[in-house]
Every structure is written in C-alpha cells, then in structure tokens.
Amino acid sequence: MPADSSVVSPGTVVSDEKTVAALRAGDERTFRELFSRSYPMMKRVARAYAVSDAVAEEIVQETWVAVVTGIDRFEGRSALTTWIFSILTNQAKTHSAREKRAVPFSCVAPGEVAEPAVNPDRFQKHDDAWPGHWATPPRPWQKPERRLLSLEARDRLKAALAGLPDRQRLIVGLRDVEGHSSEEVCDLLGLSQENQRVLLHRGRSRLRAILDEYLEGSDA
C-alpha cells in the first residue's frame, strides 16, 4: 500500500497528509469520515480476536481514542490505515492475553489442518475405475437465483458465516461481504496472498456445503 493514501473502503483514496493534519486540529468531519470508512473492517478484525461482539466493539472504541490522542506520534512512515490497524491489533492482543484466548493468526485452530473442501468419500478411491473423480457428484441447485435470495437462505448463510473458524470468518467477511480486494486484506493483516487464499477457500467451501445441504433439504 502506498504510504500516501489511506484505502479502507473499495474505491476510496484520501490523502494521508490532509487527514492527519485535520485530525491533529481536531476536525470532527474528517474524523467521522475516517471512522465510518474504517469501522466495518476494524470491527471484523477485532471480532476475530475477541470472545464476543461487545469485546470487539470495546477494542475498536479504544483504538479510536488511541488514534486521536496519539496522532502526533504518527510519522508517516507507513500508510495511516496501516498505523491504525497496528494499534487495533495491539489492543486486540492485549484483550486476548487478558482473556487467555489464543490470538487467531498465531496458531493453527483444530480442524483447520488439511481440511478438504469436499468429503473424500464423495470421490472414487484408488481401486475404482476413475480414481479422484466424483463417486457422489454434486446435484445442480434448482432455481438457485430465486431461492438464494430468500430471507431464509440468507439467514442460513449469515449463521453459517458466523460459525466459521475465526480466521476464515474474517477473510470471507472482508473479501466477499465487505468487498475488499485481496491486496487490501493481505496488506492490513500481514498475510501472504497464498495464505489468504487458503483461508478464503476453506471458508467458502464450507459455506457452499452448508448451502448445498440447505437447498437439497428444502423444496425447490
């Protein structure tokens, strides 16, 4: 990310220099704009560390107080958003340590290792005619456009997203729901493209399977 731009929302670029000067002067309009632009991403990142929504909210609030009171210490060596997110992750880690909760990006959560996208039993085995090819193939969803727009399907997906492991939920939420690019997500979380894709893949694969189960089990 270039050091002279703060990109937190897709398509929005604001000069860091102007923003920092305005924040130092206590300009409320600039602050509110930066806050509303950054909030969704900050809340999702904080939630990946926190035990609850309320704690995530607390982390975000503490971060903003630290940003306003500490803006004089911002030296412009990184982008403003990078600086803000480093404060956020530090606040989040402090909370995690207090709650004796594992920091999401520092360990492998159980069940995340070697998790296949599709149950291996659905593929032909080595001694079958076509090893690695479908034994139980996916059945096309009937009228997916209409059915996936239903409130019930969306609620089901929302609940499934909320139930993903922390890191998968964070990456799928940032990429697919909030619409951030892989570059933005990798920059702000310090992830490689490949590892970001692994998490995205596992999250999306689980969600597809849950939607499949739901659509197969309900009337077309």
Place this chain on the structure above:
Amino acid sequence: MHESGLPHDGHSAGEIDPSDEVTCQQLVELVTGYVEGALQPRTMNHVEEHLVVCDFCVTYVEQMRATIATLQGLEKHGSPEPPASALAALQARRAAGA
C-alpha cells in the same frame, strides 16, 4: 498477526501441480484460485480442460460462484456513532489549538 500458523498441505487453495490432468478431487481444491484468476497458466489450462468434459465440476464451480454472489448480497457492517470518548479527545484537541 503473522502467518506462521497456516499450514501448507495438499488441501490448500494453492497450486497442486497436476502433472497432466486434474481430477475432480483436485479441482474442488483449485476452485478458489480458479475463480480468483490466481492459478499458474499451466494449472489454469488443466482446470479449463477438465471443465470442458466434466459437467459435475461445472455444477460445483457454479455453486461456488452462487455462494460468493449470495455472500456479496449480505448486509455489510454498518457504522455506528463514533465513541463519545474519541469525540471528547477530538474536542480537547480543538480546545488546545484554539
């Protein structure tokens, strides 16, 4: 945050380096790289060749795209009123500068 905890395994969304063709079981692990346009050209060709002859995998890819489209339609996080404590700190800055 760092990435040391992320495993590299045969089920990752990265390249599997298929020698001459992709199986369905490999394709379901390459699908994210495929829809993101992030596969190596050689792997991309193998995936595309597979999709020409395998309707089941076409169905799978369509379902993955429909899942992504549905996620994109979910409500984004709204932004609440900024915390009063931060607004107070901002007010203090204005007062100090005045």
